[in-house]
Amino acid sequence: MKKDVLGLLISAFGLIISLVPTLIYINFADSPAFYFLNEQVLPSIPLILFMAIVGVPITIVGVTIFRRGIREMMEELSESTAGAIEGGRLSANKSVEVAVKRSAEVSGTNFERPPTKSDTPNRSKYLIVSSGTELICQNCSSAMPLGARVCSRCRSPFPIAEDEEEACPVCRCYLTDAKRLGDEIIVCNFCFSELRLQGNTLKGLSL
Numbered sequence: 086m087k088k089d090v091l092g093l094l095i096s097a098f099g100l101i102i103s104l105v106p107t108l109i110y111i112n113f114a115d116s117p118a119f120y121f122l123n124e125q126v127l128p129s130i131p132l133i134l135f136m137a138i139v140g141v142p143i144t145i146v147g148v149t150i151f152r153r154g155i156r157e158m159m160e161e162l163s164e165s166t167a168g169a170i171e172g173g174r175l176s177a178n179k180s181v182e183v184a185v186k187r188s189a190e191v192s193g194t195n196f197e198r199p200p201t202k203s204d205t206p207n208r209s210k211y212l213i214v215s216s217g218t219e220l221i222c223q224n225c226s227s228a229m230p231l232g233a234r235v236c237s238r239c240r241s242p243f244p245i246a247e248d249e250e251e252a253c254p255v256c257r258c259y260l261t262d263a264k265r266l267g268d269e270i271i272v273c274n275f276c277f278s279e280l281r282l283q284g285n286t287l288k289g290l291s292l
């Protein structure tokens with residue numbers, strides 16, 4: 086039996102022992118019970134007084150047990166709540182881990198897949214056949230790193246194209262001075278990349 090129920094029963098029992106004889110004594114005067122309660126169980130102590138005295142400690146014991154039972158119940162409850170919270174936290178962590186793993190897998194496949202057309206400069210009309218590694222100044226023939234805007238020696242600018250479509254996909258310079266190498270291949274005048282026109286012809290290029 087649970088302590089709270091047991092405590093309630095004991096304290097109720099104690100209350101009954103203390104109070105019921107008194108109630109009977111008050112309400113049923115001159116009844117057989119009244120006289121029975123008036124019997125002295127101990128010298129100068131009638132049964133009613135004896136029962137009232139005995140009922141009090143029983144009630145106190147019952148209340149104490151009841152309180153202890155309630156306290157234990159509260160502790161159990163808080164423990165199980167804490168457990169539930171802890172469990173929830175763990176499962177939340179787990180699901181976050183799973184989500185991270187999953188996203189890592191997804192991004193991993195993204196990184197691992199071979200570069201597609203969208204990864205290469207696709208606005209240019211030209212496909213890179215061979216890629217140059219430096220820019221050659223048209224004025225002084227100095228070699229400059231790719232991405233240089235002016236020659237650091239003679240200060241002459243490289244003609245960076247505003248329109249990517251008309252530019253060398255490697256060095257971004259205008260291809261107006263590009264040399265033609267065969268029917269479909271042109272060579273950038275600045276970075277010497279070999280380029281092939283995407284599509285059909287080299288028409289419209291002033292070569």
Ligand SMILES: [Zn+2]
Binds near residue numbers: 238
């Ligand atoms: Zn120069």
Ligand SMILES: [Zn+2]
Binds near residue numbers: 217257
């Ligand atoms: Zn170029």
